[in-house]
Amino acid sequence: MAIMEFPKDMKWGAATAAYQIEGAAFKDGKGLSIWDTFSHTPGKVLNGDNGDVAIDSYHRYEEDIQLMKELGIDTYRFSVSWPRIFPDGSGEINQKGLEFYHNFVDALLANGIEPMCTLYHWDLPQTLQDTGGWGNRETVDAFADYAELMFKEFNGKIKNWITINEPWCVSFLSNFIGIHAPGKQDLQLATTISHHLLLAHGKAVTRFRESAIEGGIGYAPNVEWLEPFSNKQEDIDACNRGMGFLMEWFFDPVFKGSYPKFMIDWFEKKGVTLQIEEGDMEIINQPIDFLGINYYTGSVGRYKKDEDLFDLERIDIGFEKTDFDWFIYPEGFYRVLTKIKDQYGAVPIYITENGACYNDEVENGRVRDQRRIEYLKQHLTALKRSIDYGVNIKGYLTWSLLDNFEWAEGYDKRFGIIHVDFNTLERTKKDSYYWYKQTISNGWFDMFY
Numbered sequence: 060m061a062i063m064e065f066p067k068d069m070k071w072g073a074a075t076a077a078y079q080i081e082g083a084a085f086k087d088g089k090g091l092s093i094w095d096t097f098s099h100t101p102g103k104v105l106n107g108d109n110g111d112v113a114i115d116s117y118h119r120y121e122e123d124i125q126l127m128k129e130l131g132i133d134t135y136r137f138s139v140s141w142p143r144i145f146p147d148g149s150g151e152i153n154q155k156g157l158e159f160y161h162n163f164v165d166a167l168l169a170n171g172i173e174p175m176c177t178l179y180h181w182d183l184p185q186t187l188q189d190t191g192g193w194g195n196r197e198t199v200d201a202f203a204d205y206a207e208l209m210f211k212e213f214n215g216k217i218k219n220w221i222t223i224n225e226p227w228c229v230s231f232l233s234n235f236i237g238i239h240a241p242g243k244q245d246l247q248l249a250t251t252i253s254h255h256l257l258l259a260h261g262k263a264v265t266r267f268r269e270s271a272i273e274g275g276i277g278y279a280p281n282v283e284w285l286e287p288f289s290n291k292q293e294d295i296d297a298c299n300r301g302m303g304f305l306m307e308w309f310f311d312p313v314f315k316g317s318y319p320k321f322m323i324d325w326f327e328k329k330g331v332t333l334q335i336e337e338g339d340m341e342i343i344n345q346p347i348d349f350l351g352i353n354y355y356t357g358s359v360g361r362y363k364k365d366e367d368l369f370d371l372e373r374i375d376i377g378f379e380k381t382d383f384d385w386f387i388y389p390e391g392f393y394r395v396l397t398k399i400k401d402q403y404g405a406v407p408i409y410i411t412e413n414g415a416c417y418n419d420e421v422e423n424g425r426v427r428d429q430r431r432i433e434y435l436k437q438h439l440t441a442l443k444r445s446i447d448y449g450v451n452i453k454g455y456l457t458w459s460l461l462d463n464f465e466w467a468e469g470y471d472k473r474f475g476i477i478h479v480d481f482n483t484l485e486r487t488k489k490d491s492y493y494w495y496k497q498t499i500s501n502g503w504f505d506m507f508y
């Protein structure tokens with residue numbers, strides 16, 4: 060047997076996000092988010108899908124929690140819909156919104172499941188977007204006020220807080236590449252937003268510390284691995300720029316108190332500058348209690364002038380792909396985690412997202428998603444290797460517990476270990492659910508069975 064065994068104190072979990080699962084988009088006083096607006100804008104989301112109903116977890120969370128309990132997870136990562144709490148982004152509080160999350164969190168705790176709460180998972184109140192969104196520094200303070208309210212409201216119930224999910228997606232994917240809400244294509248704006256997001260993270264940490272809240276706080280950047288096609292310096296440099304876009308750009312300010320010079324120089328060549336105000340970097344560079352890491356994929360890269368923003372070409376050398384057309388690259392998971400350890404030290408890390416898109420359907424009451432089991436085996440093996448290297452892994456949370464609304468791909472891309480019929484909303488445990496359940500129970504798995 061090739062047993063892959065994990066530390067007995069490592070936490071096992073699963074993750075979701077409000078706009079992707081809740082539905083009830085216009086119910087009980089919730090205000091509009093930018094994803095309500097974006098998904099209702101023709102041409103933005105595949106098949107015209109939206110999160111109006113999603114998988115109706117707003118009404119079905121008790122059923123979902125029973126599925127989590129049977130799965131045996133220690134912790135469940137969810138996000139709060141900011142406009143469900145502050146319909147206008149700030150000011151008047153929607154008590155029904157607070158009531159929903161209290162009922163939900165109480166049900167998690169009653170079933171022995173530790174809540175891990177993401178404060179911002181992309182659903183910005185539309186009213187804040189109407190005044191510039193994350194491009195406006197006033198949104199930073201609105202976020203800090205929202206965060207402080209949540210900290211105080213749930214102090215003692217929620218002990219693991221994540222400020223911002225995937226700041227690269229919020230800034231550059233959404234405001235430069237433009238495929239996520241609000242769908243802008245402005246590099247200067249996106250770069251300014253990346254700074255405001257880190258500032259918002261820092262200000263939330265300040266409020267957390269000042270309020271003496273029980274537990275810990277971090278953020279959850281997404282990372283990818285880029286392996287140079289050759290040892291030619293131009294290939295190495297191109298891959299470092301591509302990785303620096305997600306890693307050093309969002310890690311150095313938090314862990315080192317400054318932006319990476321090689322990226323600043325590159326952006327300046329593109330006519331982009333950063334407006335950093337006095338005191339910003341000190342606010343951003345505050346100690347955090349853990350780092351969330353979201354990893355899905357990587358690729359081989361090489362220099363190609365004007366191929367993309369970084370003169371970087373991602374090439375297909377035959378890696379297998381998921382149904383999202385992403386390369387399956389478990390070695391990249393090990394490489395990125397060990398790079399983080401080498402560059403930023405043994406910061407406690409939760410894998411806050413790792414999983415694969417496979418669109419297997421229900422056949423005779425069963426979902427045979429063996430490819431997802433293989434993906435999880437390969438990436439958990441890479442995780443174990445990183446633990447043995449000295450990476451301070453505190454937990455692993457798979458994305459996702461349930462099939463859900465996959466942003467611009469709508470309901471066309473399934474990441475869940477539980478299948479959801481998007482018409483009837485019926486949940487069906489996939490083969491990967493049973494595999495994950497056994498792995499959690501054992502604390503190990505056998506590579507070959």
Ligand SMILES: CCOCCOc1ccc(-c2cn(C[C@@H]3NC[C@@H](O)[C@H]3O)nn2)cc1
Nearest residue numbers: 076225232236238281353355412458465466
């Ligand atoms: C045309 C050019 O395209 C450039 C890259 O385009 C993308 C698209 C999507 C992603 C992406 C999607 N996910 C999964 C989510 N993580 C958070 C959670 O909500 C999951 O649903 N992570 N990254 C990255 C890059």
